[in-house]
Amino acid sequence: xxxxxxxxRQLESLAASSRDPVALMANTAALLYHGMAxxxxxxxxxxxDGVLLLGPFQGNVACVTIQKGKGVCxxxxxxxxxxxxxxxxxxxxxxxxxxASRSEIVVPLHRGGEVCAVLDIDSPLFGRFTAADADGxxxxxxxxxxxxx
Ligand code: SME
Numbered sequence: 001x002x003x004x005x006x007x008x009r010q011l012e013s014l015a016a017s018s019r020d021p022v023a024l025m026a027n028t029a030a031l032l033y034h035g036m037a038x039x040x041x042x043x044x045x046x047x048x049d050g051v052l053l054l055g056p057f058q059g060n061v062a063c064v065t066i067q068k069g070k071g072v073c074x075x076x077x078x079x080x081x082x083x084x085x086x087x088x089x090x091x092x093x094x095x096x097x098x099x100a101s102r103s104e105i106v107v108p109l110h111r112g113g114e115v116c117a118v119l120d121i122d123s124p125l126f127g128r129f130t131a132a133d134a135d136g137x138x139x140x141x142x143x144x145x146x147x148x149x
Pocket of ligand 1: 063093096098
């Protein structure tokens with residue numbers, strides 16, 4: 001099970017060096033990619049010019065832009081709601097950046113009351129993410145919002 005308490009503490013200590021959003025998101029992607037079992041992609045898409053644009057991540061090359069409402073990430077943005085998808089093949093409009101991905105979790109991040117980015121994590125296993133992951137990642141997203149606010 002992922003140790004979200006430790007990841008939160010590591011993020012807090014990194015934020016003491018800089019609260020630059022790119023630096024924080026880059027290190028968060030690294031903490032999650034290396035701190036979670038069975039994950040093949042962890043990173044961010046940022047709301048820019050009306051689309052989601054690829055941000056800091058760890059994993060394979062990924063889609064550069066995603067339209068609002070499209071795929072799991074675009075749905076998280078449009079609905080402003082965490083998406084926990086046990087089987088990406090069963091998700092209408094899922095965008096297969098990495099054909100190895102089987103399950104996915106996406107958490108929206110906010111600035112000024114609006115979604116400004118999404119945190120996206122993919123796994124090669126079906127049903128990899130649980131309610132505990134949703135809680136842990138929501139807490140991490142809240143911390144990031146606080147630092148980047
Ligand atoms: N699968 C995502 C696209 C991003 S990649 O997984 C990195 C989606 O459907 O939004």
